[in-house]
Amino acid sequence: MSPKVASIPLGIVVRRAPGATRWVRWTWKAVAVLPGAPMAHWKELRREGQAIDYHAATVPVELWASETEAYLASLSARVPSVYVVMRETDDKEALHGIEVLLVTASPYEAQGYLDSGEEIVERVPMPEGLAAFVQDFCDRHHEHDEFVKRKRDRKRFDLEQDGIGDPRIRKESDVYRAPGRMKEALH
Numbered sequence: 001m002s003p004k005v006a007s008i009p010l011g012i013v014v015r016r017a018p019g020a021t022r023w024v025r026w027t028w029k030a031v032a033v034l035p036g037a038p039m040a041h042w043k044e045l046r047r048e049g050q051a052i053d054y055h056a057a058t059v060p061v062e063l064w065a066s067e068t069e070a071y072l073a074s075l076s077a078r079v080p081s082v083y084v085v086m087r088e089t090d091d092k093e094a095l096h097g098i099e100v101l102l103v104t105a106s107p108y109e110a111q112g113y114l115d116s117g118e119e120i121v122e123r124v125p126m127p128e129g130l131a132a133f134v135q136d137f138c139d140r141h142h143e144h145d146e147f148v149k150r151k152r153d154r155k156r157f158d159l160e161q162d163g164i165g166d167p168r169i170r171k172e173s174d175v176y177r178a179p180g181r182m183k184e185a186l187h
Contacts, residue, residue: 011037
């Protein structure tokens with residue numbers, strides 16, 4: 001990988017709990033991430049009643065130098081977070097009908113997945129070690145863009161009515177044209 005990209009594997013902990021209604025049998029929620037975790041595929045970690053925590057997958061979180069503004073937005077939140085993107089699937093290889101697609105430290109990227117409505121996006125608190133890793137990456141690569149206020153032109157565009165009530169436009173009704181001018185335009 002180039003020095004402008006960094007990656008670290010994150011284990012994704014997903015909790016399966018009973019659904020609240022008879023139409024939803026189970027609910028799935030990403031509840032934690034495990035930095036530097038080994039590969040896993042739906043390994044049961046903990047069971048409490050009917051709720052089960054699984055180490056569902058290990059996926060890399062990739063940090064890009066061009067996205068440091070988004071990472072800093074996540075770090076500056078009251079609770080710094082990463083976002084786990086999952087999708088329901090009918091694939092037989094997806095053991096529990098859900099698959100982990102990716103994890104991101106960018107709230108902007110997570111918002112893009114939320115907008116589609118196809119994926120489940122969960123906000124998970126960022127462990128301190130991961131927060132330090134992301135902060136170090138941002139310290140090395142963030143380039144602050146100065147705000148430049150644009151200057152307005154002094155020309156006034158509001159003095160001309162561009163095409164409103166234009167007598168060359170033949171219409172039966174024109175709310176901008178005076179009734180006397182309508183008769184002139186029709187003859």
